[in-house]
Amino acid sequence: MRPVYMISGGITKFAKAHPDKDFRLMVKEAFDYALSVLPGLTREIIDGSVCSYFSDHFTRQLKAGAMVQDYLGLCPKPSKRIEGGGATGGLCFQSAWEAIASGRMEVCLAMGFETMSRVNTWKGNEFIAQASDTNFDYPVGGFYTGYYAMMVQRHMHEFGTTVEQMAKVAIKNHGNAIHNPYAQRPAKLTIEDVRSSHMVSTPLTILDCCTMSDGAAVTILASQEMAKKLCPRPIRITGIGCGTDTMRMADRPHGKVVLLPHESEEDYRELKYPGVHSFRAGRIAAKLAYKMAGITDPVKELDFVELHDAYTSSEIQTYEDLGFCRYGEGGNFVDSGAPFMPEVDYGLTFHAGRWKNLPVNPSGGLLACGHPVGATGLMQAVFAFWQLQGTIGRHLNNDTLQVRNAKRGLIHSHAGTGTYIAVTIMESVT
Numbered sequence: 001m002r003p004v005y006m007i008s009g010g011i012t013k014f015a016k017a018h019p020d021k022d023f024r025l026m027v028k029e030a031f032d033y034a035l036s037v038l039p040g041l042t043r044e045i046i047d048g049s050v051c052s053y054f055s056d057h058f059t060r061q062l063k064a065g066a067m068v069q070d071y072l073g074l075c076p077k078p079s080k081r082i083e084g085g086g087a088t089g090g091l092c093f094q095s096a097w098e099a100i101a102s103g104r105m106e107v108c109l110a111m112g113f114e115t116m117s118r119v120n121t122w123k124g125n126e127f128i129a130q131a132s133d134t135n136f137d138y139p140v141g142g143f144y145t146g147y148y149a150m151m152v153q154r155h156m157h158e159f160g161t162t163v164e165q166m167a168k169v170a171i172k173n174h175g176n177a178i179h180n181p182y183a184q185r186p187a188k189l190t191i192e193d194v195r196s197s198h199m200v201s202t203p204l205t206i207l208d209c210c211t212m213s214d215g216a217a218v219t220i221l222a223s224q225e226m227a228k229k230l231c232p233r234p235i236r237i238t239g240i241g242c243g244t245d246t247m248r249m250a251d252r253p254h255g256k257v258v259l260l261p262h263e264s265e266e267d268y269r270e271l272k273y274p275g276v277h278s279f280r281a282g283r284i285a286a287k288l289a290y291k292m293a294g295i296t297d298p299v300k301e302l303d304f305v306e307l308h309d310a311y312t313s314s315e316i317q318t319y320e321d322l323g324f325c326r327y328g329e330g331g332n333f334v335d336s337g338a339p340f341m342p343e344v345d346y347g348l349t350f351h352a353g354r355w356k357n358l359p360v361n362p363s364g365g366l367l368a369c370g371h372p373v374g375a376t377g378l379m380q381a382v383f384a385f386w387q388l389q390g391t392i393g394r395h396l397n398n399d400t401l402q403v404r405n406a407k408r409g410l411i412h413s414h415a416g417t418g419t420y421i422a423v424t425i426m427e428s429v430t
Contacts, residue, residue: 001101001102002100002101002102002103002223002224003101003223003224003236004097004100004101004221004222004223004224004236004237005221005222005223005224005227005231005234005235005236005237005429006219006220006221006222006234006235006237006381006385006426007038007041007107007220007221007222007226007227007230007231007234007235008034008035008037008038008041008219008220008231008385009030009034009217009218009219009220009378009381009382009385009386010029010030010031010032010033010034010037010217010218010382011030011033011182011215011216011217011218011375011378011379011382012026012029012030012182012215012216012217012375013181013182013183013184013215014182014183014184014213014214014215014369014370014371014372014375014379015184015213015214015215015370016117016184016211016212016213016214017117017214018115018117018214018215019117021214022115023053023059023064023067023068023113023114023115023216024067024068024071025071026113026115026214026215026216027068027071027072027111027112027113027216027218028071028072029216030111030216030217030218031072031109031111031218034218034219034220038230038231040229040230041107041220041230043072043073043074045106045107045226045230046074046077046107046108046109046220047077047078047099047104047105047106047107047108048074048077048078048079048099048105048108048109049069049072049074049077049078049079049096049108049109049110049111050079050080050081050082050092050095050096050099050108050109050110050111051064051065051068051069051079051080051081051082051092051111051112051374052081052082052083052088052089052091052092052110052111052112052113052374052375052377052378053065053081053083053088053112053113053114053373053374054083054085054086054088054114054128054131054373054374055114055127055128055373057127058114058115058116058118058127059115059118060118063081065079065080065081066079068111068113072109072111074109080095082095084415084420084422085131085373085415085416085419085420086131086308086310086371086373086376086413086414086415086416086420087308087377087413087414087415087420087421087422088112088373088374088376088377088413088415089112089217089373089374089375089376089377089378089379089380089381089413090308090377090380090411090412090413090422090423090424091242091377091413091420091422092110092111092112092374092377092378093110093219093221093377093378093381093411093422093424094240094242094422094424095110096108096109096110096219096221097221097237097240097424099221100221100222100223106222106223106225106226107220107221107222107223107226107230108220108221108222109218109219109220110218110219110220110221110378110381111216111217111218111378112216112217112218112372112374112375112376112377112378113215113216113217113372113374113375114213114214114215114372114373114374114375115214115372116212116213116214116372116373117212117213117214121212125143125144126143128143128144128373129142129143129144131415131416131419132144132147132247132416132417133247133248136248137247137248143201144310144417145200145201145204145209145311146201147249147417148201148204148310148311148313148314148417149200149201149202149203149204149313150276151276151277151313151314151317151417152166152203152204152311152313152316152317153202153203154275154276154277155277155313155316155317155330156203158275158277158328159277159327159328159329159330159331160328160331161313161316161330161331162331163195163203164191164195165316165330165331165334165335166194166203166204166208166312166313166316167189167191167194167195167207167208167312168191168334168335168346168348169309169312169315169316169334169339169367170189170194170207170208170312170367171189171190171191171194171346171347171348172339172340172341172346172360172361173309173315173361173364173365173367173368173369174186174187174188174189174207174364174367174368175187175188175189175344175346176341176344176361176362176363176364176365176368176401177363177364177368177369179344179396179398179400179401180363180364180368180369180396180401181396181397182363182369182379182396183363183364183368183369183370184211184213184215184368184369184370185211185364185367185368185369185370186364186368187368188347189207190347193207194207194208194312204311204312204313208311208312208313209310209311209367210309210310210311210365210366210367210370210371211370211371212371213370213371213372214372215370215372215375215379216372216375217375217376217378217379217381217382218378218382219378219381219382219385221237222234233389233428233430234429235384235385235388235389235426235427235428235429236426236427236428236429237424237425237426238292238293238294238408238425238426238427239288239289239290239291239292239293239295239423239424239425240288240289240292240423240424240425241284241285241286241287241288241289241290241291241292241422241423241424242284242285242288242420242421242422242423243280243281243282243283243284243285243288243420243421244281244284244419244420244421245279245280245281245418245419246419247416247419249276249417252274252280254272254273254274254275255273256268256273257271257273257283257327258280258283258284258287260283260286260287260290260298260323261290261291261295261296261297262296262297262298262323263323263326267326268326268327271327271328273327277317277327278317278320278321278327279317279318279321279414279417279418279421280418281418281419281420281421282318282321282322282412282414282418282421282423283321284421285412285421285422285423286298286321286322286323286423288423289410289423289424289425290323290425292425293408293425293427295408295425298322298323298324298410299323299324299325299338299355299356299358300356301408302358302408302409302410303358303359303387303403303405303406303407303408303409304358304359304360304362304384304387304403304406304409304410305322305324305339305358305359305360305361305409305410305411305412306360306361306362306363306365306380306383306384306409306410306411306412307322307360307361307365307380307410307411307412307414308365308366308376308377308412308413308414309361309365309366309367310366310371310414312367314414315360315361315365316330316331316333316334317330318412318414319333319334319339319360321421322410322412322423324338324339324355324358325355332353333353333355335350335351335353336350336351336352336353336354336355337350337351337352337353337357338353338355338356338357338358339358339359339360339361340357340359341359341362341400341401341403342357342359343400344400344401359403362383362387362401362403363379363380363383363401376413377411377413377422380411380412380413381411381424381426384409384410384411384426385426387402387403387406387409388406388407388408388409388426388427388428389428390402390406406428407427407428408425408426408427408428409425409426409427410423410424410425410426411423411424411426412424
């Protein structure tokens with residue numbers, strides 16, 4: 001297995017709608033940006049591509065990935081489509097990694113998009129809900145806000161998590177987005193703003209939920225030899241992990257907690273796992289990625305995280321799955337201020353905890369940067385790449401969101417109610 005590096009990336013602005021652009025043009029804008037920052041990188045050097053988009057319904061077009069390949073001028077090189085619900089972009093990134101690691105390609109493009117504005121909100125939610133079991137969950141009214149509301153109700157019941165802690169996640173991610181010109185929903189919020197916004201599914205308000213978006217993102221991965229030739233500061237992908245779970249939460253058996261290297265069975269003697277308060281697939285994905293990257297204590301060894309915050313509640317749940325704190329302590333992790341950017345004024349007071357600062361979603365995440373599903377995981381990779389290169393200021397025209405001396409970051413993509421979850425570790429090598 002060969003070392004794999006990311007050498008460039010680009011994204012479009014994520015927006016509620018881009019009525020003047022179809023999916024091909026959006027991907028081309030992101031692709032052109034990725035090429036523009038590396039003068040030696042040309043179409044001729046790229047060996048092939050992987051394309052990610054969640055739903056054929058939004059484009060009303062089958063084989064849309066082939067159309068993008070053609071539009072970018074990459075035919076007749078190899079290409080394929082990846083689809084995995086909300087984890088589509090993250091799985092696409094890992095598929096491109098596999099193409100390089102296996103020796104099949106020297107340079108591979110991973111590209112993703114979604115044009116969710118082509119339908120109205122209720123129809124978009126219906127399409128997304130079809131990523132649940134359409135024979136069981138979907139017919140009884142299974143929209144995802146309902147699923148995640150049920151999960152967090154259980155989390156609150158078992159662990160004492162509060163709606164105020166969830167609101168702080170919204171404040172953080174929307175506040176970060178103020179400094180990200182690519183973001184869809186930048187805002188300076190208060191706890192009152194979040195809690196008084198429209199109630200979607202108790203206790204989730206509209207500001208606890210991500211939005212549907214139009215947007216595209218691309219990443220370019222290369223072998224060590226090509227990375228050295230093309231990029232002055234390539235970023236190595238050192239850990240890959242993916243986990244799956246049953247489509248229906250009711251089918252998930254209880255058992256022992258999947259332990260990470262810094263945990264012991266004694267930590268969770270009383271915990272009923274996984275229940276509906278946690279994501280077993282996320283634990284497996286993290287465990288595999290940490291093992292491959294040589295990480296033994298993630299909160300100490302990571303410098304930032306871009307994770308799949310479809311809901312404020314799921315961000316808190318994911319802190320625990322990734323081992324940043326113990327199960328049940330996600331709300332306290334928020335209260336401590338650990339996942340906040342130290343140089344951004346959020347208007348909040350934090351209670352000192354035992355955790356070191358670990359910024360989560362400097363980009364604004366899905367809540368505020370946006371969630372054009374096929375592009376989202378790739379957007380995370382682009383922001384992680386810029387963080388590790390130390391070039392956030394150049395790409396965003398301000399360096400407020402630059403994590404100082406960032407050496408190692410994690411990106412995390414999540415599908416369904418935790419059915420597919422992908423975790424990738426990226427590291428600066430200089």
